[in-house]
Amino acid sequence: MKINNQERFARLPDAFLFDTDNTLYPYDPAHAAAQKAVRDKVVNTFSIMPDDFDQAFREARGQVKTRLKHTASSHSRLLYLQRMLEIMGLGSQVLLALDFEQTYWRTFLSNAVLFDGVKDLLDDIRLLGIPTAIVTDLTAQIQFRKIVYFGLDNYFDFIVTSEEAGYDKPHEAPFQIALEKMRPKGDCIWMIGDNPVSDIRGAREKINAVTLQKTHAGVELGTDANAPDASFSEFAALRKLIAKLGFQR
Amino acid sequence: MKKMCLHPMFFLGLAIRAVLIIGMTPLAVSDWYVPFLDASISSITLDPWSAWLAGGGTPLAFPYGYAMWLVFLPLTLVAKLVGSPLHYGYGLTLLAADFCLLITLHHLLPGRERLLLAVYWLSPIVVLASYALGLNDLVPALLLTMSVFFMRRVELRLAGCFCAAAISAKLSMVVALPFFAIYLYNNKALRQRIAQLFLGFLTCTLILGVPFLFSNAGLQMLFGNPEMGKIYRVALGLGGNVSVYLVPLIYMVMLYLVWRVRRLNFDLFQATTGMAFLLIVLMTPASPGWFVWSIPFLVLYQAMSGRTAIILIGVFSVLYVLSTLLVTPLLLSNGLDLDFGRVLHVSGQLGNHAASLLHTAMVAIGVVLAIRIWREAITRNDFFRLSRKPFVIGIAGDSGSGKDTYADSITGLFGGHSVVKLSGDDYHRWDRQKPMWQVMTHLNPMANDLEGFCNDVVSLADGKSIQSKHYDHQTGKMSKSFRIKSNDFIIASGLHALYLPILRDCYNLKVYLDIDEALRRQFKLRRDVLQRGHAVERTLTSFEKREPDAERFIRPQSNYADLTLALQPIHPRMLQHVDDKNPLRLKLVVKSRQGFNEVSLNRVLVGVCGLHVDIVLSDDSAEVQMTIEGETSAADIEMAAEMLCPRILEFLDIPPRWQDGMAGLMQLITLSHISQALTKRFI
Ligand SMILES: [Mg+2]
Numbered sequence: 001m002k003i004n005n006q007e008r009f010a011r012l013p014d015a016f017l018f019d020t021d022n023t024l025y026p027y028d029p030a031h032a033a034a035q036k037a038v039r040d041k042v043v044n045t046f047s048i049m050p051d052d053f054d055q056a057f058r059e060a061r062g063q064v065k066t067r068l069k070h071t072a073s074s075h076s077r078l079l080y081l082q083r084m085l086e087i088m089g090l091g092s093q094v095l096l097a098l099d100f101e102q103t104y105w106r107t108f109l110s111n112a113v114l115f116d117g118v119k120d121l122l123d124d125i126r127l128l129g130i131p132t133a134i135v136t137d138l139t140a141q142i143q144f145r146k147i148v149y150f151g152l153d154n155y156f157d158f159i160v161t162s163e164e165a166g167y168d169k170p171h172e173a174p175f176q177i178a179l180e181k182m183r184p185k186g187d188c189i190w191m192i193g194d195n196p197v198s199d200i201r202g203a204r205e206k207i208n209a210v211t212l213q214k215t216h217a218g219v220e221l222g223t224d225a226n227a228p229d230a231s232f233s234e235f236a237a238l239r240k241l242i243a244k245l246g247f248q249r
Numbered sequence: 250m251k252k253m254c255l256h257p258m259f260f261l262g263l264a265i266r267a268v269l270i271i272g273m274t275p276l277a278v279s280d281w282y283v284p285f286l287d288a289s290i291s292s293i294t295l296d297p298w299s300a301w302l303a304g305g306g307t308p309l310a311f312p313y314g315y316a317m318w319l320v321f322l323p324l325t326l327v328a329k330l331v332g333s334p335l336h337y338g339y340g341l342t343l344l345a346a347d348f349c350l351l352i353t354l355h356h357l358l359p360g361r362e363r364l365l366l367a368v369y370w371l372s373p374i375v376v377l378a379s380y381a382l383g384l385n386d387l388v389p390a391l392l393l394t395m396s397v398f399f400m401r402r403v404e405l406r407l408a409g410c411f412c413a414a415a416i417s418a419k420l421s422m423v424v425a426l427p428f429f430a431i432y433l434y435n436n437k438a439l440r441q442r443i444a445q446l447f448l449g450f451l452t453c454t455l456i457l458g459v460p461f462l463f464s465n466a467g468l469q470m471l472f473g474n475p476e477m478g479k480i481y482r483v484a485l486g487l488g489g490n491v492s493v494y495l496v497p498l499i500y501m502v503m504l505y506l507v508w509r510v511r512r513l514n515f516d517l518f519q520a521t522t523g524m525a526f527l528l529i530v531l532m533t534p535a536s537p538g539w540f541v542w543s544i545p546f547l548v549l550y551q552a553m554s555g556r557t558a559i560i561l562i563g564v565f566s567v568l569y570v571l572s573t574l575l576v577t578p579l580l581l582s583n584g585l586d587l588d589f590g591r592v593l594h595v596s597g598q599l600g601n602h603a604a605s606l607l608h609t610a611m612v613a614i615g616v617v618l619a620i621r622i623w624r625e626a627i628t629r630n631d632f633f634r635l636s637r638k639p640f641v642i643g644i645a646g647d648s649g650s651g652k653d654t655y656a657d658s659i660t661g662l663f664g665g666h667s668v669v670k671l672s673g674d675d676y677h678r679w680d681r682q683k684p685m686w687q688v689m690t691h692l693n694p695m696a697n698d699l700e701g702f703c704n705d706v707v708s709l710a711d712g713k714s715i716q717s718k719h720y721d722h723q724t725g726k727m728s729k730s731f732r733i734k735s736n737d738f739i740i741a742s743g744l745h746a747l748y749l750p751i752l753r754d755c756y757n758l759k760v761y762l763d764i765d766e767a768l769r770r771q772f773k774l775r776r777d778v779l780q781r782g783h784a785v786e787r788t789l790t791s792f793e794k795r796e797p798d799a800e801r802f803i804r805p806q807s808n809y810a811d812l813t814l815a816l817q818p819i820h821p822r823m824l825q826h827v828d829d830k831n832p833l834r835l836k837l838v839v840k841s842r843q844g845f846n847e848v849s850l851n852r853v854l855v856g857v858c859g860l861h862v863d864i865v866l867s868d869d870s871a872e873v874q875m876t877i878e879g880e881t882s883a884a885d886i887e888m889a890a891e892m893l894c895p896r897i898l899e900f901l902d903i904p905p906r907w908q909d910g911m912a913g914l915m916q917l918i919t920l921s922h923i924s925q926a927l928t929k930r931f932i
Pocket residue numbers: 019020021022023193194195
């Protein structure tokens with residue numbers, strides 16, 4: 001645990017906000033496995049080269065992202081796949097798009113494993129009686145499925161997706177909506193996330209949260225305006241900090 | 250792996266090994282192995298044994314096959330080239346094998362780094378045998394463990410290869426072979442693939458074994474090896490010149506016991522093999538090399554069992570080391586020797602007494618360990634307890650409700666080799682042409698030989714074979730009788746499968762297929778006309794004729810079912826407009842009386858498969874009803890099963906045949922019920 005602003009950690013917070021992807025579980029391995037499964041399936045279905053898939057998919061994703069900018073739908077795997085099939089000259093192919101999407105998420109979920117200590121941490125927080133919420137990008141449908149898959153639905157009090165908020169983080173909307181739902185007793189909010197821009201800077205600038213960055217291989221520690229108040233690589237360290245503050249209370 | 254290799258315990262073990270490699274030159278290494286390897290490097294030959302004996306070397310020097318030689322060759326060669334003492338090359342090869350074994354065990358026991366380091370990497374036996382005494386048993390132990398590892402991953406060709414290589418490295422490894430064979434043969438899903446193991450085994454034997462047969466010197470050294478004689482040392486004299494040798498006796502009894510376990514899973518396989526090795530080690534004092542073979546199995550057992558096992562095996566290892574040190578002096582590289590017997594002033598008669606006492610204590614602990622393995626790892630093994638008796642599933646439902654299709658889909662999961670099916674249709678009293686059918690429908694219990702059906706189910710459940718006939722739906726005639734053997738899973742389906750109370754008591758799981766009536770008529774019309782060649786009118790009138798009997802005899806059976814599966818059209822109107830453009834879409838209504846795991850099932854169906862689920866509890870909470878809608882694929886179902894009932898997956902065929910859509914859902918739900926019903930056997 002590396003604490004940059006000691007004075008902001010004088011007490012336990014009144015609410016916890018959590019990012020999901022790459023914060024509660026490592027995103028990259030799950031995504032890589034899932035993307036490969038879809039590529040294999042597409043390559044087998046249409047007998048095309050893997051490179052053709054990569055190119056068509058990249059193009060489709062680029063188009064969807066440009067059109068939808070920072071909204072939840074800009075992350076929609078279903079839209080990417082639909083557009084990809086169209087780019088490949090096959091029309092919309094609704095059934096195939098759905099099938100590929102399900103292949104992606106099934107493989108994704110089966111390769112996603114919560115970080116050690118996540119459930120223990122959430123249990124600690126539950127026993128301390130502090131409200132928790134998830135503030136995450138992407139669409140409600142898939143994020144809900146993830147939460148259910150991980151068995152986290154009973155741990156969190158609230159969830160806000162960018163689909164619900166209308167904007168991705170670091171826009172203030174998702175953070176504000178989370179606070180409106182939670183009605184914390186005070187103004188000390190902790191935001192735990194991996195992304196230095198959307199989670200760390202966003203939460204500090206928009207709701208003046210105490211920010212904690214989860215780091216592991218592939219995550220860049222935020223600097224300057226994106227620097228977190230503290231960073232940690234193991235959830236065990238965060239649990240220790242919370243236990244210490246809880247004891248002082 | 251990184252986590253393991255950065256652990257202080259890893260460095261401690263590494264340091265101990267390094268010190269011993271530098272500080273010790275065991276007799277066997279300096280007098281036998283190294284000179285032998287030196288000789289075979291100096292004169293390039295493919296038959297180093299002949300070259301060695303021709304040069305006047307002792308036959309004790311290298312009584313091993315090509316695998317062992319090839320493993321030691323590269324680093325010895327490097328040592329020679331850089332001009333360092335050759336025994337460093339030997340020591341480093343052992344260290345490499347040691348490390349590979351650690352990694353292999355890590356793959357077998359992911360996430361157990363600390364345990365591995367404590368019980369394997371810091372095992373006094375491994376350290377003493379390999380680095381202080383210079384024994385090379387780590388090499389065959391590694392090859393055998395690799396074989397076990399590939400066995401677990403069901404890559405049988407590689408498993409066969411490594412098994413042959415282990416035997417080539419050290420012939421004594423052949424003791425493991427029968428256990429491999431029993432494991433593969435008694436597990437019917439694996440038995441289908443046994444040829445792959447043979448293929449790998451034969452290929453490797455051809456490469457490593459056959460050339461060895463042409464080396465007379467090699468054979469001479471191998472079979473002249475006095476080490477082998479150790480298995481005859483413990484004997485019961487029967488008077489005259491006849492004795493009973495205890496090691497072979499125990500070994501054969503172990504083989505019989507393992508055979509009797511019947512279907513083995515991987516855990517049972519490794520527990521039984523480990524136990525056999527442990528017993529052999531117990532009966533062969535002061536052969537720490539032999540102990541090394543059993544270490545990987547003991548590590549697996551310790552991972553499964555827990556603290557007591559770890560302490561027992563720790564004490565056992567320390568006693569073994571002490572008793573070995575009392576009788577075997579160690580040789581340091583400065584030429585001095587370290588004889589603990591002398592240091593402790595327990596030489597001569599007193600020394601023997603002390604060694605024997607130590608050994609007695611060790612055997613006592615060893616026996617306790619063997620008993621514990623038998624109790625914990627074998628008789629309390631889930632798979633062992635579950636596969637003692639066949640599992641019997643009873644399926645009832647009206648004609649055309651999909652009993653056969655359903656039974657086939659369940660069979661596809663367990664594999665035809667492990668399932669025996671009994672169909673109620675084969676117990677109709679009369680051929681179709683007989684006049685009795687004019688006054689009675691097939692739905693009438695009187696028209697069926699339920700007593701015979703019941704006797705046959707009881708016999709099969711008891712593991713006995715039966716004589717049965719088969720009803721041919723095309724001709725409407727019964728075949729001649731033939732023999733049916735019992736099997737691990739018995740599926741008894743029929744119109745009246747749940748009719749008699751005694752029948753219901755036979756089943757471990759009772760299923761009723763309660764298909765939507767309009768849907769059933771449509772399915773049955775299609776099947777009877779297209780597959781069984783009946784006339785359309787006759788089928789239609791039979792619906793009316795059979796209705797009262799269905800109401801009276803068939804549907805009440807659903808009250809006795811643990812699980813009711815009902816396929817229904819998403820909307821009743823759908824049935825009227827089914828064609829290519831409007832394919833029939835179905836939903837599955839599941840009713841369970843087992844107090845079943847609907848919460849986790851719901852979680853998996855929604856989270857993984859992305860389906861729509863509706864759960865209703867009946868008023869008295871005795872029954873859960875679940876309505877499931879949506880599209881799902883075989884891959885979804887497979888993953889859902891892995892999450893929902895992982896324990897039962899070991900019983901499934903390799904690979905099991907999962908189905909798409911509603912049939913797959915029925916497979917999943919049935920499997921979770923089977924898993925629960927099996928659990929009842931523990932209570
Ligand atoms: Mg994130």
